[in-house]
Amino acid sequence: MLVGKRISDRYKIIGLIGGGGMSNVYLAHDMILNRDVAIKILRYDFTNEDELHRRFQREALSATSLTHPNIVSVYDVGDDGDLHYIVMEYVQGKTLKQYIQEFAPISPARSVHIMKQLTSAIANAHENHIIHRDIKPQNILMDAEGNVKITDFGIAMTLSATSFTQTNSVLGTVHYLSPEQARGGTATNKSDIYALGIVLYELLTGELPFSGESAVSIALKHLQAETPSVRAFDATIPQSVENVVLKATAKDASHRYSTVEEMQEDLETVLSPNRMNEPKFVIPVDNDVTKAIPIIKEPTLRKDEDLTKTRAIEPITQSKPKPEAKKPVEKAVPVKKKKKWPLYVAGLVIAAIAISLFLLFATSPKKISVPDVANLTIVEATKKLEAEGFTVGEEPQERYDEDIEKDKVIETNPAEGTERVKGTEVDLVVSLGVEKTKVDDYRGQQISQVQSMLKGKFLEPEISDVYSTEPEGTIIEQEPLPPEEVIAKDTSMKFKVSAGVKMVTVDNVVNYTKAEMDEYVSRQGLKWRISREDYNNTVAAGSVISQLTKAGTSVEAGSTIAVVISKGPAEKPVKTYVTTVVIPYEPTEEGIEQQIRIEVQDKIHSMAKPYAEFPITSDKEYKIQFVVEEGQQVAYKILRDSQIIAEESFNYDDIK
Incomplete structure (x- = not known):
């Protein structure tokens, strides 16, 4: 049981995440980088298969060359005794299969969004000459934000090589297997396209097509x-x-998308309104070829097969037709033979000479030159060396190099141009890139001292002054921050340095409204407060009457200005007065209503609006109440049928 153990004194196994036919995947914690990772460990029953082990490592190293937001990153590959492992990014979430089971059918818009991520990832793999061979929702992870990441790159390629060697069978998950793989053919980039088409079908329907x-x-x-x-x-x-599904899953690979990029381009516009009702995709008919389609019979079925796993599928082949019965041949008339033994003797002599020459030259191994693989990736260098007949060492050496970029080959051992026999193992020396320097924390130090320390190591620093309460010349902020590692000779440190405290000259703010005060202090880097509020006959209510911090005074940025705010003019004494009026009824015809309107002008009333309105059919006594402010003149007016019949005005002092 591996749970609790530490692999290579670095990866502590936390628990089992899942497993497959060839390996198990565990959740582990990287004790050096303090992060959770997923670690895939080759099962014990395969650890003694040297060819599988070498290919497992080689393909895993190939996967490390894939850098894409929708591909699970491979961090490390290694051995710990009999344990062979690959360390990968840990994606917290669920598989796409679980997502489909929970939410299917998925809307076309959401399905297309997911497929664009998948095609982008697979296109990146194909650019790096890696065919996935086992694309299925179980090998696609979805994080909490709904982004998808493809995993198990390169491993399917490794295992399929073993399957061919041992059983001449094809590895894959049968529900997503392309026709050419089912026939025992080699998987190509179009096999991945076929599997992507099946995944899109499953997203849209929640079901498998077959x-x-x-x-x-x-x-x-x-x-x-x-x-x-x-x-x-x-x-x-x-x-x-639907056309994307039909084209991607065409039986004949030549009718599918030429590349994954072409499929991705199609997905970019597939939801455009002008494409919604386009003609259905139909496989073009080749009228020049007549093909006989054989009837393929299905062998005995097994009821207990797990059809969701990556498995070895025996290629489906057609039995050869029995040869036609041979026609009888007429008996030849015997002819007298000539003696041929001298020819036989001559032939034997020639054959003996040929065999001797063959043994002479064949037993002397032919030497070939080690090719130049500098500046190639490990994958490219391996392919080139193997094509020349060499084998490649399992563990490349690594060193820093200023000229060769990271993860590319610096040189080989034996060196390029050295002559060796075919099959010789060549070790690669791979660049770690330019050696990086860990950035120190310079905050709180004086810029002059730091400049002296960096001189000759880093580029000239970029310095910007900022006002601060820190002493002048003190570094407040820096970029990059520790513990980031940088290439010192190519890096210019950026520093924000204190210019001391900023001083501000206070303006005359008398008559500023509260809104104007807010805008002023925001612009000047100040604050303000109300000291008190007073009545004022000349300054509008809510505006500044006076300021306690006098205009022209210099203060530190962030200081507070105190002001006195106006409450407007002081209120005057008010009297309430009631007068009683008699409104005479004088109709042109007895019994007809007359309309009365009373208008009042005082502190709270205006003649623009009626004080009272009512009809009368007899004389009416009515009380009018006035609110009179000191120094104010008030008045009233009575209208009967729109004719003024009484009006009067008087002053505050007239009221006793």
Whole structure:
């Protein structure tokens, strides 16, 4: 049991995440970098297979060359005794398979968004000459933000090589297996495109296009049956989206997208309104070729097969037709033979000479020159060396180099141009890039001292002055920050240095409103407060009457200005007066209503608005109440049928 153990004195195993046919995946903690990682460990029953082990390491090293936001990063590859492991990025979330099971069917927009991430990742892998070979939702992880990342790069390629060697079978998950793989052919980039098409089908429908009771029965459907229509499942799915599925899953690889990039370009516009009702994708018919389609029979089915796992699928082949019965041949008339023994003797002599020459030269191994692989990636260098007949050492040497960029080959051992026999192992020396320097923390130090320390090591620093309460010349901020590592000779440190405290000259703020005060102090880097509020007959209410910090005074930035705010003019004495008026009823015809309107002008009333309105059919006594402010003149007016019949005005002092 590995839980609790430490691998290579660095990775502490926390728990088992999952497992497959060839390896198990554990959650581990990187004790050096203090982060959680996923660690894939080759199962014990495969550790003694040297070829598998070498390929496992080689393909894992290839995967480290893949850097893409939608590919799970490979951090480290190594051995610890009999344990062979790969350390990968730990993605906290769920698999795409779990997401489909929980939320399917997925909307076309969301499905296309996911597929664009997947095609971008696979395109990156193909650019690096890596074919995934086992694309399926179980190998796609989804984080909490809904971003997807593909995992298990290179491992499927490793295991398939072993499968071919041992059983001549094809490795893959049968539900996503391309027709050419099912026939026992070599997987290509178009095999990955086929699997992506199946994944899109599953996203849109929540189902797999082909199912059966055994792996072989499903593989037969990949070979013989057309991909079902997603629009038959949901008619609202645009035809343009279905066309992506149909083209990606075409039986003949030549009818699929040429590259994953082409598929990605199609996905970019697939939801455009002008494409929603485009014609259905149809496989072009080749009228010049007539093909005989054989009937392929399915072998006996097994009820207990797990069809979701990556597995070895025996290639489906057609039995050869029995040869036609030979026609009888007429008996030849015997002819007298000539003696041929002298020819036989001559032939034997020539053969003996040829064999002697062959043994002479064949037993002397031919030497070939080690090719130049400098500036190539490990994958490119390995391919070139193997193509020349050399093998490549499992553990490349590493060293810093100012001229060769990181992860590219500096030189080989034996050196380029050295002659060696075929099969010689060549070790690679790989660049770690330019050696980096860990940045120190210079904050709180004087800029003059730091400049002296950095001179000759770093580029000239970029310095900007900022006002601060720190002593003048003190470094307040820096970029980059420790413990970042940088290439010193290419790096210019950036420093913000204290210029001391900023001084501000106070302006005359009398008559400023509160809003104007807010804007002023914000602009000057000051604050303000109300000392008190007083009545004032000349300064409007809410504006500054006076300031306690006099205009022209210099203060530190951040200081507070105290001001006196106006409450407006002081209130005057008020009297309340009530007068009673008699409104005479004088109709032109007895019994007719007359309309009365009373208008008042005082502290709270205006003649623009009626004080009272009512009808009368007889004389009416009415009380009018006035609110009179000191120094104010008030008045009233009575209208009967719109005619003024009484009006009067009087002053504050007239009221006793």
